[in-house]
Amino acid sequence: MRICIIGAGYVGLVAAACFAEMGNRVICVERDPLRVARLNRGEATIYEPGLQPMLSAHLASGHLSFSQHLAEGVAECEVVFIAVGTPSGEDGSADLSHVLAVAEELGEILQRACVVVDKSTVPVGTAERVAQRINRRLEQRGKGFQIAVASNPEFLKEGSAVDDFMRPDRVIIGCDDLASTELLRRLYAPFLRNHERLLCMSARAAEFSKYAANAFLATKISFINEMAGLCARLDVDIEEVRRGIGSDSRIGTHFIYAGCGYGGSCFPKDVRALIRTAEQEGLEPGILRAVEARNALQKTWLFQLLREHFSGHLQGRVVALWGMAFKPGTDDLREAPSLVLLDALLAAGATVQACDPVATAGVAARYGQAVASGQLRLSESPYSVVEGADALVLVTEWKQFRQPDFTRVRALMRMPVVFDGRNIYDGRQLAELGFLYRGIGRPVLGRCMVRAA
Ligand SMILES: NC(=O)c1ccc[n+]([C@@H]2O[C@H](COP(=O)([O-])OP(=O)(O)OC[C@H]3O[C@@H](n4cnc5c(N)ncnc54)[C@H](O)[C@@H]3O)[C@@H](O)[C@H]2O)c1
Secondary structure, three states, X not given: OEEEEEOOOHHHHHHHHHHHHOOOEEEEEOOOHHHHHHHHOOOOOOOOOOHHHHHHHHHHHOOXXXXXXXXXXXXXXXXXXXXXOOOXXXXXXXXXXXXXXXXXXXXXXOOOOOEEEEOOOOOOOHHHHHHHHHHHHHHHOOOOXXXXXXXXXXXXXXXXXXXXXXXXXXXXXXXXXXXXXXXXXXXXXXXXXXXXXXXXEOHHHHHHHHHHHHHHHHHHHHHHHHHHHXXXXXXXXHHHHHHHHHOOOOOOOOOOOOOOOOOOOOHHHHHHHHHHHHHHOOOOOHHHHHHHHHHHHHOOHHHHHHHHHOOOOOOOOEEEEEOOOOOOOXXXXXXXXXXXXXXXXXXXXXXXXXXXOOOHHHHHHHOHHHHHHOOEEEEOOHHHHHOOOOEEEEOOOOHHHOOOOHHHHHHHOOOOEEEEOOOOOOHHHHHHOOOEEEOOOOOOEOOOOOOOO
């Protein structure tokens, strides 16, 4: 099939590469000229496992290309995906300006019928608004055809985006037009060979399903984090509780890990947008507000532990951070918990030595001044950043940090203290090695005298 994808961001680029992998001819239209130039040179603009080889292979085979020009992109396409950003507006609602601008442009330039698909996460009713914009303009131009608009929300997870797209848990197609639904069913058939999980529904239900899914997952995280808060007070290990409840199939083992809060480009903004939708409907979104408030609090937890440990005096302390990306497997820093911690540490006068396998360039771009002054040092080596540190904080659970040589770490640190923001370490083992260990909602283990800074 000939496909056009508008927006070469996280979703657009992954979708483009994966559709090309299945033998489609894909042209990806991106308004940022630098991004287009890099992609056409074969450079993946995001870090995502498996993406780079696909990009190189399909640029070379001619199945994938990038352009700045929408008219070129849609010229011969049967399906046009809209995959542009829908960031939070000032009041928390989804900012649809990019999506609606694309709709206007499509109405202006389409010369033949095709199916337009909203892949961006958009509020209920957006497919209708996009269809109205395109079709009104087509009518003004005297074109003798109308466009059907479908909703096809994306459920990929950053860090395993290519895998998720190639083997989706489900594909949702929200569309009232039978012929368009059939075309999309054919497009997705190769991705669903092993299990038929294509769900067809109204566009409005598809749009809402995406928000409800993200809000539910965020709720699970905030729930377990609240339980962790209680565990910390009651001298109970949340990890034991997690295992205790996760074995119940009604609860399940996913998304019940206590930690330092959720971040990323989706959960925070989608929870905010759903809160705004409820408000607009005159409803009180009590659960969603609590989920958001808990998460904001959670992102400050590690800093509170550090402040408590150093009796409020962080000035002159050296803190090592392992992991800056909002989750492992990506270089995405959007709304990452690490940034809240980093801001607080820098403001308190600590020196931070941070390590991330792929996100240090993004951190350097945001914190140029702190890097220039030497208050923030970045490295890709986990051992170099613990040298001379008064505390080590694990923020993002990259595989590289899962089983480090703690004897070596202890020898390099000034003070052997570990704050485990993702509860991945065995605190007893660390205590035996001479560390003081503090997790999220776990008993404090080991001892360490705080030396004067
Ligand atoms: N990132 C994720 O993990 C994820 C997962 C599922 C759904 N989503 C949703 O998918 C949508 C896109 O998210 P993303 O993370 O890929 O965003 P992104 O910000 O990474 O990418 C959006 C891209 O669209 C481009 N763009 C904007 N307007 C354009 C236009 N008129 N023409 C051409 N290009 C244009 C931007 O330059 C940018 O490169 C959002 O609605 C998001 O909520 C994201």
